[in-house]
Amino acid sequence: MKPNATNRAIAGVLREIGEYLAMQEIPFKPRAYENAALAIDELGEAAAEVYARGGAKALREIPGVGASIAGAIEEYLTTGKVKAYDELKKRTPVDLAELSRIEGLGPKSIRKLYRELGVRNLKDLEAAAKEGKIAKLEGFGAKSEEKILRGIAFARRSGGRFVLGAAMPLIREIEAELASVKGVRKVAVAGSARRRRDTIGDADFLVIAADPYPVMERFVNLPEVASVIARGGTKSSVKLRTGMNLDVRVVPEESYGAALNYFTGSKDHNVALRKIAVAKGWKLNEYGLFRLGRGAKGAEGGAMRETRIAGKTEEELYAKFGMDYIEPELRENTGEIEAARAHHLPKLVGYGSLKGDLQTQTTWTDGADTIEAMALAAAKRGLEYIVITDHTKRLAMAHGLDARRLAAQGAEIDRVQKKFSGKIRILKGSECDILKDGTLDLPDEALAKLDVVGASVHSYFNLTRAEQTARVKKAMENPHVDILFHPTGRILNRREAYDIDMEEIVAHARRTKTVLEIDAFPDRADLKDDHIRLCVEAGVRMSIDSDAHAAAHFDYLEYGIAQARRGWAEKKDIVNAWPAEKMLQLLK
Numbered sequence: 001m002k003p004n005a006t007n008r009a010i011a012g013v014l015r016e017i018g019e020y021l022a023m024q025e026i027p028f029k030p031r032a033y034e035n036a037a038l039a040i041d042e043l044g045e046a047a048a049e050v051y052a053r054g055g056a057k058a059l060r061e062i063p064g065v066g067a068s069i070a071g072a073i074e075e076y077l078t079t080g081k082v083k084a085y086d087e088l089k090k091r092t093p094v095d096l097a098e099l100s101r102i103e104g105l106g107p108k109s110i111r112k113l114y115r116e117l118g119v120r121n122l123k124d125l126e127a128a129a130k131e132g133k134i135a136k137l138e139g140f141g142a143k144s145e146e147k148i149l150r151g152i153a154f155a156r157r158s159g160g161r162f163v164l165g166a167a168m169p170l171i172r173e174i175e176a177e178l179a180s181v182k183g184v185r186k187v188a189v190a191g192s193a194r195r196r197r198d199t200i201g202d203a204d205f206l207v208i209a210a211d212p213y214p215v216m217e218r219f220v221n222l223p224e225v226a227s228v229i230a231r232g233g234t235k236s237s238v239k240l241r242t243g244m245n246l247d248v249r250v251v252p253e254e255s256y257g258a259a260l261n262y263f264t265g266s267k268d269h270n271v272a273l274r275k276i277a278v279a280k281g282w283k284l285n286e287y288g289l290f291r292l293g294r295g296a297k298g299a300e301g302g303a304m305r306e307t308r309i310a311g312k313t314e315e316e317l318y319a320k321f322g323m324d325y326i327e328p329e330l331r332e333n334t335g336e337i338e339a340a341r342a343h344h345l346p347k348l349v350g351y352g353s354l355k356g357d358l359q360t361q362t363t364w365t366d367g368a369d370t371i372e373a374m375a376l377a378a379a380k381r382g383l384e385y386i387v388i389t390d391h392t393k394r395l396a397m398a399h400g401l402d403a404r405r406l407a408a409q410g411a412e413i414d415r416v417q418k419k420f421s422g423k424i425r426i427l428k429g430s431e432c433d434i435l436k437d438g439t440l441d442l443p444d445e446a447l448a449k450l451d452v453v454g455a456s457v458h459s460y461f462n463l464t465r466a467e468q469t470a471r472v473k474k475a476m477e478n479p480h481v482d483i484l485f486h487p488t489g490r491i492l493n494r495r496e497a498y499d500i501d502m503e504e505i506v507a508h509a510r511r512t513k514t515v516l517e518i519d520a521f522p523d524r525a526d527l528k529d530d531h532i533r534l535c536v537e538a539g540v541r542m543s544i545d546s547d548a549h550a551a552a553h554f555d556y557l558e559y560g561i562a563q564a565r566r567g568w569a570e571k572k573d574i575v576n577a578w579p580a581e582k583m584l585q586l587l588k
Contacts, residue, residue, distance in 0.1 A: 005047075005048050005076060005077050005080065005223075006046070006170075006173075006223060006224060007040050007041060007043055007046060007047050008041065008169070008170060008224075008242075009076075009241070010037075010040050010047055010073055010076055010077075011037040011038070011040040011041040012037070013072075013076055013082055013085055014033050014034075014036050014037035014040065014069065014072065014073075015033065015034060015037040016085065016089075016096050016097075017033050017072070017082070017084065017085050017088060018030040018031070018032070018033030018034045018037065019096055019100070019107045020085075020088035020089070020091075020092060020096075020107070021033065021088070022106070022107035022108065023092055023107040023108060023110065023111035024111075025108070030107075031368075032064070032066070032069065033069065034368075035064040035368045035550070036062075036064045036065050036066075036069045038064070038368060038550050038552060039062050039063050039064040039065060039552070040062065040065075040073070041169075041552070042550075042552035042555070043062065047059065047062075047073060047077070048077055050062065051073070051074060051077050055074070056070045056071060056073075056074045057070075059073050059074065064368075072084065072085070092110075092111055092114055093114075093120060094110055094114050094119070094120050094121070095120060095121040095122070096110070098121055098122050099113075099119075099121065099122065099125060101151075101155050101493060101494055102122075102125070102148060102151035102152060102155060102494070103147065103151045103154075103491070103494050103495040104144065104147055104148070104151065105148070105151075109139070109140075112137065112139065113125065113128070113134070113137075116137055117133050117134070117137070122152060122155070125148065125152065126149070126152050129145050129148050129149050129152070130149070132145070134148060151494075151495075154494075154495070154496055155493070155494075160201060160243075161199035161200065161201055161492075161493060162199060162200055162201070162242070162243075162244055163198070163199055163492050163493060163522045163523055163525075164193065164196060164197060164198055164199060164200055164522060164525070164559060164562075165521075165522020165523075165525075165556060165559045166522055166523075167193070167200060167203070167242075167244065168193065168559075170224065170240070170242070171189055171193055171203050172189075174203075174205070174222060174224070174246070175187050175188075175189055175205065177218065177222065178205060178207060178215060178218065178219065178248065181209070181214050181215050181218050182214060183209050183210040183211050183214060184207055184208070184209045184215060185208045185209065185210075185253075186207065186208040186256070187205060187206070187207050188205070188206045188260055189203060189204070189205060190204040190205070190206055190260055190263035190264045190265075191203055191204040191263060191264065191265065192265065192266075194264045194328045195264060195265065195266065195328045195329055195331055195332075195566070196328070196329050196559075196562035196563070196565070196566060197566075198492060198525035198528065198529075198563065199492055199493065201245075202244055202245040202246065202247070203244065203245075203246050203247075204246075204247045204248075204249070204263050205219075205246065205247070205248040205249070206248075206249055206251055206256065206259055206260055206263060207248060207249065207250045207251070208250070208251065208252075208253050208256055209250050212233055212234045212250035213233075215248065215250055216231060216232070216233070216234075216236050216248070216250075219236050219238065219246075219248045220236055220238060222238070224240045224241055224242070225238045225239070225240060225241075226238075226239050226240060226241045227239045229245065234249060234250045234251075235247065235248065235249045235250075236248050249263070251286075253312065254288065254308070254311060254312050255286065255287045255288050255311050255312075256311075256312060256313070257310070257311050257312050257313035257314045257315070257316055257317050258284070258285070258286055258287060258288045258289060258310070258311035258317060259286045259287070260314055261273075261314050261317055262285065262286035263286065264328050264331065265331065266331055266332050266333065268332065268333035269326075269331040269332060269333045269336070269337070271333070272333050272337050273321070273337070276321060276337075277289065277321075282309070283306060287311065288308045288309075288310065288311025289308070289309050289310040289311055289317055289320055290306040290307060290308055290309065291306070291307045291309050292304060292305070292306060293305050293307065318340065321341075322341060323337070323340035323341050324340045324343055324345050325340075326340050326345065327345075327348055327565065329348070329562060329565040329566045330345070330348075330565070330566070330568070332566075334533075346536075346568045346569075346570050347570050347571075348564075348565040348568070348569065348570060349544075349561060349564050349565060349569050349570055349571045349573070349574050349577055350561075350571070351558060351561050351562075352382070352561075353561070353571060353577050354383070354544060354557055354561070354574070354576055354577055355383065355384045355385065355576060355577060355578060355579055355580070355583070356383055356384055356385035356386060356387070356425075356576045356580060356583060357378060357383055357385075357386045357387070357545055357546050357548065357554060357557065357576065358386075358387045358389070358429070358452055358454070358483060358517075358543045358545045358575075358576050358583075359387065359389045359429075359431065359454060359483075359485060359517065359519070359543075359545035359546065359547050359548070360374050360378075360386050360387065360388055360389060360545075360546065360547075360548045361388075361389065361390050361391065361431070361547075361548065361549045362374055362388060362390055364388075364390045364399075364401065364405070364409050364412075365390040365391045365395070365398045365399050365400055365401065366391065366395075366397075366398035366399065366549060367390070367548075367549045367550065368549060368550040368551075369550055369551045371388055371409075371412060371413060371416050371426065372416050372419070373551050374386065374388070374548065374551055375416060375420050375423075375424050375426050376420075376551070377551035377552070377554055378424055378554055379420065379423050379424040381554050381555075381557075383424060383554070384424060384425065384579060384580060385424060385425035385426070385427060385580040385583075386424065386425075386426060386427065387427040387428070387429035387451065387452045388409070388413060388426065388427070388428060388429055389429040389430055389431040389452070389454050389485075390409065390430065390431065391431050391433070391458075392406075392430060392431070392432045392433045392440075392441040392442050393433075393441060393442075394433040394435070394441045394458070394459070395433060395458055400433070400441075401430070402442075403442055403443060403445075403446040406430065406442065406446055407446070407449075409428075410428050410449065410450075413426050413427075413428050425580050427451040427452055427580070428449070428450045428451050428452075429450050429451060429452040429453060429454065430442065430447065430450055430453055430454065431454050431455075431456055431485055432447065432453060432454065432455050432456070432481075433455075433456065433457075433458055433459070434455050434456060434457050434471065434472065434475040436459070436460045436463075436471065437471065437474070438470065438471040438472070438473070438474025438475050439474070439475075440455060440475060440478060440481070444478070444480055447478075447480035447481075448480055450480075451584065452482050452483065452584075452587065453480045453481050453482050453483070454481075454482065454483040454484070454485040454517070455475045455476075455478070455481045455483070455484060455485065456484070456485035456486055457471075457472065457489050457498065461489060461495075461498040462498070463498070463499075464499065465499040465500065465501060468498055468499055468500045469500050469501045469504055469505065472484065472487075472500060472505060473504070473505070473508045476505075476508055476509065476512045476514045477512055479588060480588070481514060481588070482514070482515055482587040482588050483514065483515040483516070483517050483543055483587075484505075484509070484514055484515070484516050484517060485517045485519065485545075485547075486517060486519040486524050486526040486547070487500075487502070487505065487516050487517065487526060487527055487531070488500060488502065488526050488527070488528070488531070489526070490524065490525075490526050490528075491523050491524060492522075492523050492524070492525060493523075494523070497526070502531050502534065503534065506531070506534045506535055506538050506540055507538065509535070509538075509540045510538050510539060510540050512588075513588055514588070515540075515541050515542060515543050515575055515586075515587065516531075516535055516540060516541075516542050516543075517542065517543050517544075517545055518532060518542050518543065518544045518545070518560045518563050518564050518567075518569075519545060519547050519560070520544055520545060520546050520547065520556045520557050520558070520559050520560025520561075520563070521546065521547035521548075521553070521556055522556060522559055524547065525559065525560075525563050527542070527563070527567070528563075529563060529566035529567040530567070531567070532563065532564060532566070532567020532568070532569055533567045533568050535567070535569075535573065536567060536568050536569055536570075536573055541573060541574070541575050541586060542564065542569065542573055542574055542575070543574065543575050543576050544557060544560035544561055544563075544564055544574055544576060544577075545557075545560065545576070546560070575587070
């Protein structure tokens with residue numbers, strides 16, 4: 001096996017093969033490769049282990065992996081290459097990962113830009129746009145060119161950041177790898193990943209181990225490492241193939257809590273704690289909390305002495321400050337220290353506390369799995385109910401549902417529900433498009449027959465702030481609209497939120513009793529944390545939904561919960577943290 005033949009690397013190759021095939025307008029195959037990539041990404045074990053156990057035949061047992069895709073995976077596992085992939089890249093030698101980050105650029109438009117203008121990467125794209133060449137291309141125009149330039153500027157501003165949900169699986173794999181080193185007693189992820197920021201710059205690991213040497217040896221030789229930045233006795237730094245930097249530190253047990261607190265951050269939170277320590281005549285750093293005092297010769301001549309008074313655990317540290325323990329997600333110096341001192345911290349909604357998922361897509365539109373497969377996956381994860389919310393007809397590219405097909409889907413849900421009686425409840429819903437004037441993509445009589453209606457914006461992102469706000473408010477006034485899905489439309493590292501007055505939207509949500517969604521899909525994380533805090537303070541209810549387009553996506557609910565916790569949300573604030581009947585009562 002090749003050392004870099006990780007599931008992530010395999011999935012990346014399959015995904016790009018699909019994108020190259022889409023460039024050539026080959027039907028069906030692009031979706032097949034995307035589905036197989038998703039299956040490999042979410043596989044509970046290494047594909048290399050599956051292959052070692054039973055060869056290509058065993059690979060074909062992975063959902064979505066047929067004979068030809070199994071052959072490509074086998075080729076990659078044994079040689080580190082896929083001949084067909086290399087040939088596709090030679091035919092269209094573009095940096096797909098880089099260009100795909102620009103909003104509006106899909107495989108077909110990337111291919112056209114390459115063929116007509118020789119655009120291979122972001123630098124070429126920017127040059128072509130600034131020279132006005134893209135505006136002259138059929139199918140693009142001046143507005144597309146302006147949009148591309150805005151997308152490039154946004155990509156540069158967000159460069160170097162990694163989406164939390166995309167980075168965490170690998171971070172956890174490395175955490176488990178370090179924990180398996182002989183003599184390691186404890187491993188923790190610190191930094192912004194522990195605080196569950198929606199994007200992170202790097203990752204830090206803290207380790208307690210009898211001997212640091214084996215930890216450093218394993219760390220710098222991980223198969224995902226592209227280069228070693230520094231290697232020391234108790235600290236090492238590496239750069240991964242993904243471009244992310246990682247640090248590992250072996251710390252003494254008596255300093256572990258202080259080190260974890262220090263390296264978790266945030267910087268502003270740490271500075272505030274240090275100021276409190278100084279005011280008390282103490283010293284706080286990554287080694288512990290110390291009381292400062294003079295030696296026996298008195299205040300003038302005696303040497304300054306440090307006495308450790310806390311640092312083994314974070315709980316001990318906060319208790320010494322007279323504070324309740326502050327969860328990592330809250331540590332941004334936005335009032336958590338004052339609340340901890342006054343013993344008024346929120347009781348944050350817990351991981352694993354959701355009873356249902358109110359936004360899921362299926363093969364009826366742009367989802368990868370059937371209603372039955374989605375229900376089965378949700379039940380396996382302990383959910384009590386899901387809402388099927390496929391897109392509506394305006395999203396033609398997603399094969400959106402009109403009223404007739406929506407009714408047919410309802411009959412299919414009834415049929416599937418009989419098979420799952422007593423296991424999970426399948427509710428009828430819709431992700432109904434909000435049109436430019438704020439009306440909805442389906443008639444009221446169709447929406448009235450549904451259990452849950454979500455409304456969302458998928459077009460006209462460039463309206464003025466006043467126009468966009470009025471548009472969304474009008475949709476929220478519809479008596480059938482229960483939830484506003486992904487309220488700001490942002491896509492992390494790809495698309496900025498559309499310009500909308502969120503304070504006014506939150507106030508209107510309270511007036512109309514509309515639930516605002518926390519979309520847990522990693523690329524969205526929408527609502528953002530400060531908007532969630534606005535909802536909490538206004539008493540506006542929220543939902544945490546996976547926006548699942550495949551059975552494996554229910555795992556994303558964790559990131560929505562993390563986002564909710566960063567916004568100080570409690571269980572009472574989240575409608576789908578409650579059983580189905582109570583959830584339905586909380587809707588319009």
